[in-house]
Amino acid sequence: MRFIIVVAASENDIIGVDNQLPWHLPDDLRFFKQATSGKPIIMGRNTWESIGRPLPNRLNIVLSSRPCNLPEGVLQFSSLDEAVNFLRQKECSEACIIGGGQLYATAIHLVDRIYLTRVHVQLEKGNAYFPKPDPAIWTLLTEEFHPADEKHAYAFTIQCWDRKAKENNGCH
Numbered sequence: 001m002r003f004i005i006v007v008a009a010s011e012n013d014i015i016g017v018d019n020q021l022p023w024h025l026p027d028d029l030r031f032f033k034q035a036t037s038g039k040p041i042i043m044g045r046n047t048w049e050s051i052g053r054p055l056p057n058r059l060n061i062v063l064s065s066r067p068c069n070l071p072e073g074v075l076q077f078s079s080l081d082e083a084v085n086f087l088r089q090k091e092c093s094e095a096c097i098i099g100g101g102q103l104y105a106t107a108i109h110l111v112d113r114i115y116l117t118r119v120h121v122q123l124e125k126g127n128a129y130f131p132k133p134d135p136a137i138w139t140l141l142t143e144e145f146h147p148a149d150e151k152h153a154y155a156f157t158i159q160c161w162d163r164k165a166k167e168n169n170g171c172h
Contacts, residue, residue, distance in 0.1 A: 001084075001087060001088055001092060001093060001094070001095065001114045002093065002094045002113070003037070003094070003095055003096075003097060003107065003111045003112055003113075004039075004094060004095070004096045004097070004111065004113045004114070004115065005096075005097045005098075005099065005103065005104060005107070005108070005111050005113070005114045005115065005116075006032055006035050006096050006097070006098050006115045006152045007098075007099065007114070007115070007116055007117070007130045008021070008023070008025070008028055008032075008117035008118075008156070009115075009116060009117055009118060009119065009129070009130040010022070010118075010119050010122060010123045010126070011118065011119050011120060011121060011122050012122050012123060013071040013097065013124075013130055013131055013132065014125075014126030014129060015039070015100065015101060015115055015126070015128045015129060015130045016099075016100055016101065016126060016127060017060075017123070017125060017126045017128075018051075018127065019046050019049065019050045019128075020050055021125070022122070022123055023119055023154055024068070024140065024151060025097045025117070025146075025152050025154070025156060026107040026151050027120070027151075027152060027156075028117045028119075028146075028156060028158070029150070031115070031156070031157045031158055032054030032098075032138040034094045034095065035115050035133075036055070036058055037057050037058065037059070038057055038058065039058060039059075039092075039094050039095060039096050040058065040060075040061055040087055040092055040094075041055060041058045041059070041060055041095070041096045041098050041116055042058065042063065042083055042103070042107075043060070043061070043062055043063070043098045043099055043100070043103065044060045044062070044063050044064070044096065044097060044099065044100050044102055045062055045063065045064035045068060046100050046128075047062075047098060047099040047100045047103070048064075048068070048070075048074075050096065051070075051106075054071060054073060054074050054110045057064065059075070059077070060073070060074045060098075060125040061074075061075045061076075061077060061083050061086075061087075062074060062075070062076045062077075063076075063078070063079065063080060063083060063103060064076060064078065065078050065079075070140065076146045080103070080107055080110075080154065081086070081130070081156040083151050085111070096149075097111065098130075100128045100130050101128035101130060102128075104130055110162065112162065112163050113160065113161065113162050113163070114133055114152075114159075114160075115157050115158065115159070115160055115161075116130070116133065116140065116158075116160075116161060117156050117157070117159070118156060118157045118159060119140055119154050119155075119156045119159070120148075120154055120156060127147050133161045136161060136162065136164075137164060138159070138161040138162065138163060139153040139161065139162050139163075139164050140159060140161055140163055141160045142159065142160040143157050143158070143159050143160075144157065144158045145157045146158070150165070
């Protein structure tokens with residue numbers, strides 16, 4: 001089973017401010033939808049609360065040690081290991097980890113690929129972070145630059161990183 005992180009981070013590694021994305025980038029959201037559609041998505045409770053609804057065409061999995069009031073069809077597990085075991089029993093080939101910072105740190109050892117949208121801004125404050133991939137562990141396969149425009153306050157680059165020890169299977 002292959003695990004993929006999908007994340008957007010500022011130049012100074014901030015991914016969240018007060019449990020919200022610090023930007024609205026429609027082209028990045030389109031990429032997120034394309035990358036995760038049809039796959040299970042695993043998120044922490046804070047990420048679930050910030051999204052506020054199940055994302056369609058994906059099995060939504062929320063990790064929390066406390067009971068959550070989740071709609072029908074959204075699964076809850078108390079640990080990443082429980083969610084991974086469930087997905088392996090279901091013989092899933094891929095799953096996406098979509099946040100937040102704590103889950104990324106816990107799951108990074110499982111991950112084969114990172115889709116990192118690097119938002120070209122330095123934010124003054126944030127309370128969730130995603131560190132730059134370590135080139136000793138990760139290989140940058142592709143980069144796609146998107147300039148700022150009337151719909152995008154910030155320029156950004158969508159990057160695809162693969163773990164060096166794993167076979168590269170191409171990016172889309």
